[in-house]
Amino acid sequence: MESKVLPTRRRVAITGMGCISPLGETCPEAARSLRAARDCVTPVTAFDVSRCKCQTAGQVQNSWLGHATSLMRRARHWNRASQMMLLATAEALGGRADFVPDAVIVATTSGGMTFGEEFYRMFENGGANGPRRRAAQWVREYVPQQPVHDAMSAFGFSAPVRIVSNACASGTNALGMAFQLVRSGRARRVLCGGYDALCQLVFAGFSSLQAATDEKCRPFDSGRTGLVLGEGAAVFLLEALDAAEHPPLAEISGYGASTDNHHLTQPNPDGSGPRLAMRAALADAGWAAADLDYVNAHGTATPFNDSCEARALAEVCPRVPASSTKGQMGHSLGAAGAIEAAFCVLAMQGGFLPANLNFRAPDDGVDLDIVANAIREAAPRRMLSSSLGFGGANASLLLEAAGK
Amino acid sequence: MIARIQGLGWITPLGRDPASAWEAVQAGSAPEPTELTNPFNARSFPVRRIDTAMVADVARLPRLRRSSVISHFAVAAALDALKDAGCGCNPLTERLAVVFAATNGGVIYTRRFFEDVSKSGTQAGSPLLFPETVYNAPASHIAAVAGINGVVTTLVNDASVGADAIAAASDLIDAGDCDRCLVVAAEEADWAICEAYAAWKLGTIFSEGAAAVLLGPGGNGPVVERIDAGAAFRSIAEARAMIGEFGMKSEAQIIVSGASDTPFDEAEADLRGPRFTPKKLFGEAFAASTLMQIAGAALALRGQPTGTRAFVPVVGFHGQVAALTLRA
Known part of the structure; x- marks a missing residue:
């Protein structure tokens, strides 16, 4: 890739999509769960949470992960993150041998942390002569790019890999960067997405911050008490619309990012961070707020996030129907932006607006059109997906229905 | 757009001043490494450490008081690069972006946080440590200290990520998302990293530190x-x-x-x-x-x-x- 100006501005199509989440092993399953407004948050079984305030999460079923072995035999030795990436990539490619990406851009926050935990426990449990039999593999699988390399090797292609880790905004950032590469003509095809697997360290982290709730996850509800965690992976195939050899599922039309320097873990309550990102995305696409049919909000259900984001939404796109799908599956961190973009595409294809579960009443003075507790039948064509993250990371992505 | 290196910062085991550290590279003279020890098995590893006194000026900044040394290295390198470029860094008059690159990230706090969790249970982690374990904590501190509110992104990969960060920065400038971009990479040394790669029998001496370059369209830099x-x-x-x-x-x-x-x-x-x-x-x-x-x-x-x-x-x-x- 040489440094040079490329003045092109091509339309960018999503021509393949795969998603594994607590809502289902595939996109069609997720679409059914979205339409049914199904609550997929369940008690945590992977590690002991008996003394934690929060004891639930949105979890990908182990039986689904077992299907990774049928795609690649050695996947049985991989961690959850790699297995999820493999399954989502398989669905996105859909058997397409012609899609060889020029670049791969994937988001995560915790990589293969479950193997990092195993590595540490090896020393703790083994003392001076700890078993080292699997150490080399744990180290190899721990790094955040490994699930991507694993998936690429399964499908026989190789490309430069970029891992984006801007905390919970990462997934949207990864799609945004991939969009920019294709739009500018720097890349013809990009495989992008995000993944994150539930692990004890991150669960403990949100528990320590008292950000996790002991009851339902209630995005934008005045009585919200915190988030529940989730996991999953979503993968997209992006290519220039005018050169795409497969019909587009949707288009990506704009992207914006910003940084809020208020605090490492809390957004500025005035909403300036997400507001900047939303406005930048709209300007990037040349859209007005009135063009939007729906906003998939970050909506973690923490008091700070939702009040900040609600302010931004009220200022940038007041009265545009909005919901957070985290009430259905929890917060999948680095994967969230990618999974939620997939949900947007599924909603456009299915003709509905996803539900914001467990909503009762808004904060005082907040006037948002929340798609409360059940889906809304509609024909949405233009959507904004918003993400916020630790470190003040904010990102917004604009998606448009195919065929215009 | 032709991107040039307008300023650089360098936090190395041989010093913080780029010119003198480069003289040492040319002379080929290195001090003896120090040792890091795994407390579980008493195994020691030779490591080239940074004298933390070298970054004491940034460690005292209110935003960085609770952060790990990786953030101190990153912020020090970033500020040095801005100073080297003579950049006033006023976000009101200039759109600056940050691309931060790491391979291991904040491994010291991650290990310490998990130590508590592993010993005492999932409920036992410290709320002071956890936020510093995320890969983008150093980038966030750079942005806060330098007053940057535009695009700030963190890329993670093996050592190749350093070059990819320059590519990402060039893309941001070309796309008009910023006027100039600060590219920073930092790592901190810990016995867990030494143990990890010992399993691979690599045989190298691990170290820590940071470097930063300010990338922009003008000037006389390379x-x-x-x-x-x-x-x-x-x-x-x-x-x-x-x-x-x-x-x-x-x-x-x-x-x-x-x-x-x-x-x-x-x-x-x-x-x-x-x-x-x-x-x-x-x-x-x-x-x-x-x-x-x-x-x-x-x-x-x-x-x-x-x-x-x-x-x-x-x-x-x-x-x-x-x-x-x-x-x-």
Whole structure:
């Protein structure tokens, strides 16, 4: 890739999509769960949470992960993150041998942390002569790019890999960067997405911050008490619309990012961070707020996030129907932006607006059109997906229905 | 858009002043490494550490009081690069972006946090440690200290990420998302990293530190002429072929090598020309080492005739190669 100006501005199509989440092993399953407004948050079984305030999460079923072995035999030795990436990539490619990406851009926050935990426990449990039999593999699988390399090797292609880790905004950032590469003509095809697997360290982290709730996850509800965690992976195939050899599922039309320097873990309550990102995305696409049919909000259900984001939404796109799908599956961190973009595409294809579960009443003075507790039948064509993250990371992505 | 290196910062085991540290690289004189010990098995590893007194000025900043040393290194390098460029860094008058690169990230706090969880249960982690475990904590601190509210992004990968960060920064400038971009990479040393790679029997001396370059369209600094920002390899022979090809295309007169006494060094075997090898003195600090190489290449070109090129090859331990060419 040489440094040079490329003045092109091509339309960018999503021509393949795969998603594994607590809502289902595939996109069609997720679409059914979205339409049914199904609550997929369940008690945590992977590690002991008996003394934690929060004891639930949105979890990908182990039986689904077992299907990774049928795609690649050695996947049985991989961690959850790699297995999820493999399954989502398989669905996105859909058997397409012609899609060889020029670049791969994937988001995560915790990589293969479950193997990092195993590595540490090896020393703790083994003392001076700890078993080292699997150490080399744990180290190899721990790094955040490994699930991507694993998936690429399964499908026989190789490309430069970029891992984006801007905390919970990462997934949207990864799609945004991939969009920019294709739009500018720097890349013809990009495989992008995000993944994150539930692990004890991150669960403990949100528990320590008292950000996790002991009851339902209630995005934008005045009585919200915190988030529940989730996991999953979503993968997209992006290519220039005018050169795409497969019909587009949707288009990506704009992207914006910003940084809020208020605090490492809390957004500025005035909403300036997400507001900047939303406005930048709209300007990037040349859209007005009135063009939007729906906003998939970050909506973690923490008091700070939702009040900040609600302010931004009220200022940038007041009265545009909005919901957070985290009430259905929890917060999948680095994967969230990618999974939620997939949900947007599924909603456009299915003709509905996803539900914001467990909503009762808004904060005082907040006037948002929340798609409360059940889906809304509609024909949405233009959507904004918003993400916020630790470190003040904010990102917004604009998606448009195919065929215009 | 032609991107140039307008300023650089360098936090190395040999010092914070780029010119004097580069003199040491040219002289090839390195101090003896110190040791890090795994408390569980008493195994010790030679490591080239940073004297934390070197970054005491940033450690005292209110935003950084509770942060790990990786953030101190990152912020110090970033501020030095801005100062070197004479950048007033006023976000009201200039749109600055940050691309931060890391391989291991905040591993010290991550290990300490998990120690508590593992010993005392999932409910026992410290709320002071956890926020600093996220990969983008150093980038966030850089943005806060420098007052940057535009695009701030963190990329994670093996050492190749240093070159990819330059590519990402060039893309941001080209796309009009910023006027100039600060590219920073940092790592901190910990026994857990030494133990991890001991399982691979690499044989190198690990280290820590940071480097930063301010990338922008004007000035007299070296031009980023070519970026081969990452290609996956499955064998060292494959890496060697790719590095050889990148090197040939670069037409460089100077090589700033990434060799660090590991089997991966063989990937540079086909490169010809005068060679500097900073890791022999600085040790292996993954992403930070790559930015140190790039900063070193910029230093190597100072005083060279216009058109002289320096080539920076990078071979990551996790399957990706990259390369970068600077021109005076």
